[in-house]
Amino acid sequence: MLAPRRLIPSVSLLLAFEGVARTGTIAATAEELSLTQSAVSKQIQALEEQLGVPLFVREKKRLKLTYAGSEYAGEIRDALNRIAQASVSLKATPGAGTLKLAILPTFGMRWLAPRLGAFAALHPEVTVHLATRIQSFDFATDKFDAAIHFGEANWPGADHMKLMTETVVPVCSPDFRRERAVRDAHDLLRQPLLHLQSRPHAWENWFEVNGVSAPDLTGMVFDQFGAMAQAAIHGVGLALMPEFLIASEIREGRLVRATSVPIKSIGAYYLVWPKFKAQHPPTVKFRDWLSSLVGDPTASRATDAIPKFEDRK
Numbered sequence: 001m002l003a004p005r006r007l008i009p010s011v012s013l014l015l016a017f018e019g020v021a022r023t024g025t026i027a028a029t030a031e032e033l034s035l036t037q038s039a040v041s042k043q044i045q046a047l048e049e050q051l052g053v054p055l056f057v058r059e060k061k062r063l064k065l066t067y068a069g070s071e072y073a074g075e076i077r078d079a080l081n082r083i084a085q086a087s088v089s090l091k092a093t094p095g096a097g098t099l100k101l102a103i104l105p106t107f108g109m110r111w112l113a114p115r116l117g118a119f120a121a122l123h124p125e126v127t128v129h130l131a132t133r134i135q136s137f138d139f140a141t142d143k144f145d146a147a148i149h150f151g152e153a154n155w156p157g158a159d160h161m162k163l164m165t166e167t168v169v170p171v172c173s174p175d176f177r178r179e180r181a182v183r184d185a186h187d188l189l190r191q192p193l194l195h196l197q198s199r200p201h202a203w204e205n206w207f208e209v210n211g212v213s214a215p216d217l218t219g220m221v222f223d224q225f226g227a228m229a230q231a232a233i234h235g236v237g238l239a240l241m242p243e244f245l246i247a248s249e250i251r252e253g254r255l256v257r258a259t260s261v262p263i264k265s266i267g268a269y270y271l272v273w274p275k276f277k278a279q280h281p282p283t284v285k286f287r288d289w290l291s292s293l294v295g296d297p298t299a300s301r302a303t304d305a306i307p308k309f310e311d312r313k
Contacts, residue, residue, distance in 0.1 A: 009047055011083075014076050016043035017055065021073035024062045089127065099126055099282035102133040102147035106225035107269065110245050112148065119289050126282045134198055134223060139274035145283045146273040155272045161287060163269040163294050166242040168206070170258040171250070173235045182238075182258050185210035192237035193219040194228050202240050209263055229255070 019029030020040065030037045044063075048055050055069035065073060089098050103112060108130060116128065133147060136155060153160040170188055180191060189212060193203050207214035219237060222228040225245055232239035233254050241255075243262060249255040271290055277283050 006050065009050055011080075013043050013047040013050070014080060016040050017047050018073060018076055018080060020044060020056070020063055021065055021069065022077075024064070026063065097126070097280075097282050098129055098145075099286050100129045100131070100143060100145045101286070102137070102142070102144045103130055104134065104148050104150060104269075105132045106229075106245055107148060107150070108132065109226065115293065118293075119286065122289060123282075123285050126285055128282075128286070139277070145277050145280055146271055146286065149270045149272045151267050151270075153270060155270075158272040158274050159278060161271045161291060163271055163290065164244075165264060165268045166244065167262040167264050168202070168240050168242050169262045170206070170238050171229075171241050171246060171255040172232050172238045172258050174253065174256050176232075176235045176238075177256055177258055184259060185212045188238060188258060189214055193217060194231055194237045194239040195219050195221045196225065196228060196240075197221050197223045206240055206263055210259075210261070 015033060016029060016035075019032055020026055023029055023032070026037050026040045026044070029035075030040045033040065044056065051072075053068050053072075054066055055072065056063040057066060058064075119126075119128070131144075133142075133144075136149065137144075137147075139147075139158065147155075148163070149155060149160075150166075153162070172182065172191075176182070180187075182188060182191060185207060189207065195217075196202060203217050204214055207217075220231065222231065225241060228239045229241060229246055229249065231237065232241075233249065238258055242265075243250075246255055250257070271287060273280075273283050273287070
């Protein structure tokens with residue numbers, strides 16, 4: 001619901017105010033807006049009367065913002081820029097619009113990004129804006145249309161579509177495994193372990209599934225799988241990684257499995273979107289495209305026959 005009309009000045013008044021706030025003179029603003037100086041002066045006066053707050057004080061031949069005027073100018077400038085950006089986006093893609101998608105960093109880089117070309121070819125009218133988010137957020141305050149989420153289908157106020165499960169496996173560099181004679185789960189317990197910030201109990205749960213008691217595990221902590229994988233490649237320690245994220249590193253021999261038993265995580269990757277965006281055309285098109293994509297067995301490798309562990313968060 002919009003605020004009362006008396007609190008929403010016209011765009012012409014706001015443009016005049018922003019111009020004078022930025023240039024410091026009515027003359028410069030009048031030239032910029034192709035208006036007379038008298039017209040700009042009257043617009044500033046009308047805005048102050050509507051708000052009931054003085055926005056400028058006159059010093060010699062220039063206008064100086066009051067403290068309240070300075071604060072207001074920053075907010076209005078941001079608002080006018082957002083209006084302009086929305087207009088540009090609408091003009092660029094009048095038939096569909098923009099999809100603002102929050103992604104998990106490594107998943108977005110390794111799984112989603114290589115496939116986005118196919119979506120762009122199918123829907124050239126949709127502009128996709130990507131931004132990384134590691135933690136859940138509120139769709140009401142963070143203006144995203146959808147997000148890629150790992151965990152359970154429990155995002156408040158959102159609908160979900162399951163994309164894929166994952167299997168995780170301990171990996172390290174070839175030299176690390178050879179030099180430290182790593183063969184089984186008990187050997188891993190004596191090695192430096194790398195941890196992911198968003199999955200603090202992953203190693204404990206992995207050891208539990210393998211029948212090894214592993215209390216009070218410590219080690220380096222990373223906020224992204226990508227950085228943790230690089231540390232493992234350079235021999236820093238052992239990383240518990242989703243297999244699909246390190247397929248190329250395994251294939252190229254930069255990483256090797258420290259043990260041969262993969263474990264299936266409890267939890268999955270989901271596309272989530274706020275209920276109020278359910279019929280947003282770009283979201284619908286992206287959702288339908290992903291739905292067809294994950295139906296391909298090469299797109300999501302869920303292996304139900306392997307052990308499962310819960311990554312408690």
